[in-house]
Amino acid sequence: MATRSDIDGYVIAPDPDKTGLARTVSSTNHLGETSEVSVVEERPLTIYLNRQEIVTAMTIGDYPQYLALGFLRNQGMLSPDDQVTAVDYDEEVATVVVRTEVETNHEDKLKRKTRTSGCAVGTVFGDMMAGLEGLTLPQAVVHTSWLYTLAERINRTPSLYLSAGAIHGTVLCGRDQPLVYMEDVGRHNAVDKVAGWMRAEGVNGADKILYTTGRLTSEMVIKCAIMGIPVLVSRSGFTAWGVEIARDVGLTVIGRLRGKRFECLSGAERLIWDADT
Structure with a gap:
């Protein structure tokens, strides 16, 4: 799977110029002027x-193997112990087949699915929260200076969001360095791509921060916890159930990060205040 790692230390960065992710269409603005605009x-x-x-997910189409792996992992259909033998993508028929050493059967789980407040793949299965039972997140710390540096670097990174809009981003970070930046029409897709990359590369989330442009809903909190990442950050807001779950599992949740302002609604004891505001 191709990556783009030539921007400011990224392992994977967005490539807004990649063929097939966006196209131009004609537009008429409020002044009656015509122009060409980029749409995802x-x-x-x-x-x-x-x-x-x-x-079946609606997606922009990049990193389909990571999306499939991450979706199955975050939905509890692919455990850390499952041996993946192949991940086959067929572009012509738009399918990804994840193959495991031991045959699986999730018919019962598929019958118990619940539509959530998300977009695109916004489906959380009824027993997804079972993945939180007995979960203990690592007691990592987060410096406020890291938050401000991450926000500035991520917001300045060339992306589909900046060139076309109508898209969400999720970034796996180590301290103040953004590492893997995924985009998609649904914020859940973007998170799942990160989860898929982590599983494929054997990356542990214990010392990582997950940054997202989307709101911090219950499913976003659950996915971050299942990924073993102790800190979840967004420039958007929260839902009450998301905050409640974060407090239950000991996840640090920081939202409304704009400039040098933010709100921490869970896990504030992990913050180290080392930046001049």
Whole structure:
């Protein structure tokens, strides 16, 4: 899978010029003027686990293997102990098949799915919260100076969001360095791509920060916790249930990060105040 790592230390960075992610369409503005504007592409991707069809996601189409791996991991259909033998992507029929050493069957889980407040792939299965049982997140710290540096670097990184809009971003960070920046039409897709990359590369989340442009809902909090990442940051706001779950599992949740302002609604004891505001 190709990566773009030539920007400010990123392992994977957005490539807004990549063919197929956006196209130009004609527009007429409020003054009656015509111009060409860039709009994000959206296409279906069907994910299989072995011989079983799991879900069809609407996605921009990049990193389909990571999206499939991360979705299955975050939905509890792919455990850390499952041996993945292949991840096959067929662009012509828009499918990804994740194959495991031991055959799986999730028919019961597929019957118990609940539509959430998310967009695109916003489906959380009824027993997804079971993945939080007995979960203990690492007691990592986060410096306020890291937050301000991350926000500035991420906001200045060339992206589809800046060139076309109508898209969400999620960034895996180490201290004050953004590492893996994924975008998609749904914030859940972007998170799942990060989770898929982490699983494929064997990356542990204990010392990481997850930054997202989307709001901090219950499902976003659950996914971050399942990924083993102790700190979740957003420039957007919160939902009450998201905050409640974060407090239950000991996840530090920071939202409304703009400039040098933020709100921490869970895990403030992890903050180290080392920046001049």
